[in-house]
Amino acid sequence: DADVTQTPRNRITKTGKRIMLECSQTKGHDRMYWYRQDPGLGLRLIYYSFDVKDINKGEISDGYSVSRQAQAKFSLSLESAIPNQTALYFCATSDLLAGNNEQFFGPGTRLTVL
Amino acid sequence: SQQGEEDPQALSIQEGENATMNCSYKTSINNLQWYRQNSGRGLVHLILIRSNEREKHSGRLRVTLDTSKKSSSLLITASRAADTASYFCATVRTSRGGADGLTFGKGTHLIIQP
Numbered sequence: 001d002a003d004v005t006q007t008p009r010n011r012i013t014k015t016g017k018r019i020m021l022e023c024s025q026t027k028g029h030d031r032m033y034w035y036r037q038d039p040g041l042g043l044r045l046i047y048y049s050f051d052v053k054d055i056n057k058g059e060i061s062d063g064y065s066v067s068r069q070a071q072a073k074f075s076l077s078l079e080s081a082i083p084n085q086t087a088l089y090f091c092a093t094s095d096l097l098a099g100n101n102e103q104f105f106g107p108g109t110r111l112t113v114l
Numbered sequence: 115s116q117q118g119e120e121d122p123q124a125l126s127i128q129e130g131e132n133a134t135m136n137c138s139y140k141t142s143i144n145n146l147q148w149y150r151q152n153s154g155r156g157l158v159h160l161i162l163i164r165s166n167e168r169e170k171h172s173g174r175l176r177v178t179l180d181t182s183k184k185s186s187s188l189l190i191t192a193s194r195a196a197d198t199a200s201y202f203c204a205t206v207r208t209s210r211g212g213a214d215g216l217t218f219g220k221g222t223h224l225i226i227q228p
């Protein structure tokens with residue numbers, strides 16, 4: 001969805017490095033999410049945010065941190081990357097007023113940790 | 115843990131045939147959603163069915179929901195080569211008395227043979 005963008009689209013890094021993935025949205029949605037996808041698996045929720053400076057842990061938050069400094073931006077950080085964090089990362093948004101939690105996804109960031 | 119589980123994991127059919135995918139889930143739900151993912155891309159919302167609905171249609175898509183069996187099915191009629199993708203069911207997680215992210219199944223990889 002062009003309204004949700006992620007940068008970078010691809011990143012290769014080394015074990016121990018700090019990495020930040022950025023997500024921006026122009027949909028005006030208050031809710032934002034970070035998921036990771038591993039081969040052959042569905043998506044798993046890492047963190048989510050209902051509003052600026054609101055941060056909530058998801059299913060697999062260990063090893064990750066997030067920041068929501070503005071409504072339109074939600075960044076995901078890996079403080080010290082490890083190889084099992086190699087995955088496809090997706091940002092998503094949803095509109096509280098829609099009341100159904102339908103989510104709109106970005107194109108994904110493919111992260112490889114060597 | 116994965117809330118939804120799709121089956122089959124993979125499905126290959128001829129163009130023009132109908133494709134049926136099933137999803138089972140574990141807890142009570144407000145709604146169940148189906149998403150589509152083209153290879154390496156973000157997920158796109160296809161259709162949502164509420165817990166008080168039994169069947170819903172959208173174009174060539176037909177979704178059924180059986181809350182007594184905690185299962186749903188997605189039928190794609192008159193399949194096209196462009197329908198080749200992975201299909202995921204998702205249910206809404208709840209916490210703090212409200213909805214947060216989605217819990218996804220592992221997906222069905224559908225291949226439409228021309």
